Amino acid sequence: xxxxxxxxxxxxxxxxxxxxxxxxxxxxxxxxxxxxxxxxxxxxxxxxxxxxxxxxxxxxxxxxxxxxxxxxxxxxxxxxxxxxxxxxxxxxxxxxxxxxxxxxxxxxxxxxxxxxxxxxxxxxxxxxxxxxxxxxxxxxxxxxxxxxxxxxxxxxxxxxxxxxxxxxxxxxxxxxxxxxxxxxxxxxxxxxxxxxxxxxxxxxxxxxxxxxxxxxxxxxxxxxxxxxxxxxxxxxxxxxxxxxxxxxxxxxxxxxxxxxxxxxxxxxxxxxxxxxxxxxxxxxxxxxxxxxxxxxxxxxxxxxxxxxxxxxxxxxxxxxxxxxxxxxxxxxxxxxxxxxxxxxxxxxxxxxxxxxxxxxxxxxxxxxxxxxxxxxxxxxxxxxxxxxxxxxxxxxxxxxxxxxxxxxxxxxxxxxxxxxxxxxxxxxxxxxxxxxxxxxxxxxxxxxxxxxxxxxxxxxxxxxxxxxxxxxxxxxxxxxxxxxxxxxxxxxxxxxxx
Numbered sequence: 001x002x003x004x005x006x007x008x009x010x011x012x013x014x015x016x017x018x019x020x021x022x023x024x025x026x027x028x029x030x031x032x033x034x035x036x037x038x039x040x041x042x043x044x045x046x047x048x049x050x051x052x053x054x055x056x057x058x059x060x061x062x063x064x065x066x067x068x069x070x071x072x073x074x075x076x077x078x079x080x081x082x083x084x085x086x087x088x089x090x091x092x093x094x095x096x097x098x099x100x101x102x103x104x105x106x107x108x109x110x111x112x113x114x115x116x117x118x119x120x121x122x123x124x125x126x127x128x129x130x131x132x133x134x135x136x137x138x139x140x141x142x143x144x145x146x147x148x149x150x151x152x153x154x155x156x157x158x159x160x161x162x163x164x165x166x167x168x169x170x171x172x173x174x175x176x177x178x179x180x181x182x183x184x185x186x187x188x189x190x191x192x193x194x195x196x197x198x199x200x201x202x203x204x205x206x207x208x209x210x211x212x213x214x215x216x217x218x219x220x221x222x223x224x225x226x227x228x229x230x231x232x233x234x235x236x237x238x239x240x241x242x243x244x245x246x247x248x249x250x251x252x253x254x255x256x257x258x259x260x261x262x263x264x265x266x267x268x269x270x271x272x273x274x275x276x277x278x279x280x281x282x283x284x285x286x287x288x289x290x291x292x293x294x295x296x297x298x299x300x301x302x303x304x305x306x307x308x309x310x311x312x313x314x315x316x317x318x319x320x321x322x323x324x325x326x327x328x329x330x331x332x333x334x335x336x337x338x339x340x341x342x343x344x345x346x347x348x349x350x351x352x353x354x355x356x357x358x359x360x361x362x363x364x365x366x367x368x369x370x371x372x373x374x375x376x377x378x379x380x381x382x383x384x385x386x387x388x389x390x391x392x393x394x395x396x397x398x399x400x401x402x403x404x405x406x407x408x409x410x411x412x413x414x415x416x417x418x419x420x421x422x423x424x425x426x427x428x429x430x431x432x433x434x435x436x437x438x439x440x441x442x443x444x445x446x447x448x449x450x451x452x453x454x455x456x457x458x459x460x461x462x463x464x465x466x467x468x469x470x471x472x473x474x475x476x477x478x479x480x481x482x483x484x485x486x487x488x489x490x491x492x493x494x495x496x497x498x
Contacts, residue, residue: 008383015202017177018349020316021086021308026214027177031201034208040168040197041212043138044139046164047193052136056111063107063162065189067100070182081150083450084175086308086315087272095151098431102155105433106162113451114163116456121495124487127470134458136164137215143206143229144179145220146172146318147275151430154182155437155448156218156241157196160457166195170209172221173268174318204442207232213237218459220277223397223442241446241456243438245371246277246399249392253385253405254286254292257424262296264426265377268402270304273314275322275374278400278420279425281372283379284388290381294341297357297379301342306352306375316351317374326353326374333358333367333378343376363391371397385412393417399439402426419443485494 018024032040050058070077074096081092114134139458140160144153149171160167171179183198188443190196199205203225210217210232216239219229223244233240234459250268252261268280285293293425317323327348334340340347343356356376361367367378382388385405389412392401400420403412409423424427429435436447445452472483 015173015200017084017174019083019086020174020318020320026083027178027180029176029200032199032205032208034204034212037168037199037205037208038212040194040199041139041141041209041214043194044166044168044197045213047195048136048138048164050193051161051190051195052164056115059111059162059164060107062190063103063158066186067103067107069188070100070103073185077178078149080178080181081175082315084177085146085149085318088312088315091272091314092134092150095148096347098249099151099154099158099367101431102151103158106454108498109434109451110162110164110454113454119238119462121464124474124490125470127466127468129465129467130462131465132460132462134455135164135461137457137459138165139214140165140457141169141209141212141214141217142167142169142223142478143209143217143219144169144171144175146174147272147277149175150180150182152220152243153179155453157182159448159453160216160218161196161458165215165455166193166197167458168199168209168212168214170201170206172197172220173200173202184330210238211236216240218446218448218457223444224446241438241448242444243277243446244399244442244444245373245397246279246439247281247369247371247395247397248278248284248400248402248418249284249416250402251278251385251388251392251404251416252283252285252289253408253412254288255402255406256289256293256404257287257406258289258293258296258404260424262300264404265297265379266267266300266304266355267337268426269377270291270301270375271314273306273353274326275318275373275403277371277373278430280377280426282368282392283377284382284391285379286385286388287381287383290379294357294359294379297377298341301355301357304355306354314375317353320351321345322373323348323350323353326372326376329365329367329370329372330356330358330376333361333365336365336434337364338362338365338367338378360491363394369395371382376392388412389415396442397439398441399443400429415440419447419476 016025017027078092116133119130121130186196220243226242226244338361347354401416401418413421420429436452437449438447
């Protein structure tokens with residue numbers, strides 16, 4: 001079995017998963033208790049021993065089979081995502097395809113990244129053979145988000161599994177059906193042991209997972225919740241990787257391809273109803289091209305519409321409470337002198353938020369300072385790219401950024417205080433499986449994806465093996481004064497040059 005065994009039907013508390021587009025019940029799931037979560041972790045502990053014993057090759061084979069199941073049933077998976085998030089099928093497919101790529105990369109590269117490697121022992125310890133390897137942690141708890149319920153959690157799950165760990169997965173209460181679909185698909189290719197288990201419920205279930213004795217927690221969600229998880233994990237010194245919010249900027253230089261920059265801004269700001277931690281929320285544009293850029297953004301934004309029909313570019317706001325945040329950020333910006341060139345406060349309805357483009361918003365407004373997580377974007381004029389970098393970095397967040405510049409792209413990207421950046425294309429780092437994903441500051445710490453993502457779910461093991469007895473014995477009480485003198489002369493020759 002892959003899911004936690006529920007109580008009897010008479011005593012098991014349940015909750016409904018609703019379509020944000022219609023409020024239709026699309027699934028009913030158990031609310032797992034702390035005791036049930038602890039039992040799941042105990043089962044995972046045994047499963048982890050078996051899973052590790054398969055070795056890199058055996059695990060890679062199963063992960064590639066899982067990838068095949070997801071690929072062959074892609075249409076079905078996308079429909080489950082649409083049912084629970086309201087996003088268009090095409091957007092559900094995009095995140096699923098990227099997740100499949102990451103499963104494949106993790107499976108193929110785990111041995112190369114985590115396997116035993118030789119290290120130089122140095123001259124003083126030349127009689128030693130030095131090796132380092134990365135061993136599984138054991139059981140990893142993954143707490144996933146609702147905005148990208150396939151791509152984001154699998155960025156932790158796939159890499160944790162490839163590293164040899166068992167996983168207990170708690171999806172968002174808004175997308176439990178997606179989590180169940182993924183776990184059930186894995187159980188088809190790994191039926192022997194509960195290597196990947198599902199637990200469902202509200203925040204209390206996630207909190208129980210942090211105290212259930214796992215060896216690491218991987219969390220994606222708000223900064224505020226991330227801090228609570230860290231506090232809970234601190235009680236048992238359980239390590240965490242936190243992927244939290246962002247207030248991600250776009251920089252547009254005077255020599256930028258304005259058509260491409262405007263298109264990237266509109267897509268990055270409004271796709272998935274703006275519910276993207278690495279999405280575009282702020283734009284800083286060189287004064288020489290500001291007006292032309294804004295005109296292009298306005299024109300493109302006016303062609304974008306939220307809805308549940310086939311022609312809509314994005315769907316509803318998944319979490320109803322977020323609508324109040326989006327509207328408040330817009331009204332606050334307008335009250336401070338900002339102007340809505342597209343949309344405005346009236347663009348926020350009871351399910352959908354239509355695109356809003358704001359200009360003239362002061363830097364201390366909430367629409368600039370706080371994560372909106374909705375289909376809005378602020379555009380500001382700057383006199384230079386130095387000013388753009390300064391304003392872009394003036395935030396407590398530090399997740400991602402995009403730079404459009406023909407001559408200074410790399411320079412500007414490196415100066416931005418973010419964990420990731422893309423140049424002349426939107427969010428491209430997320431689709432490159434070999435690149436690490438994560439932020440700094442209030443955007444969190446630790447990395448998923450790439451070699452760093454594999455090592456995030458492994459423990460480093462260093463081993464020194466004596467090959468022959470050293471002519472100079474240093475680690476003994478029988479060491480002579482002449483030995484110390486010889487060592488002093490040797491170290492001076494090696495490292496004492498001016």
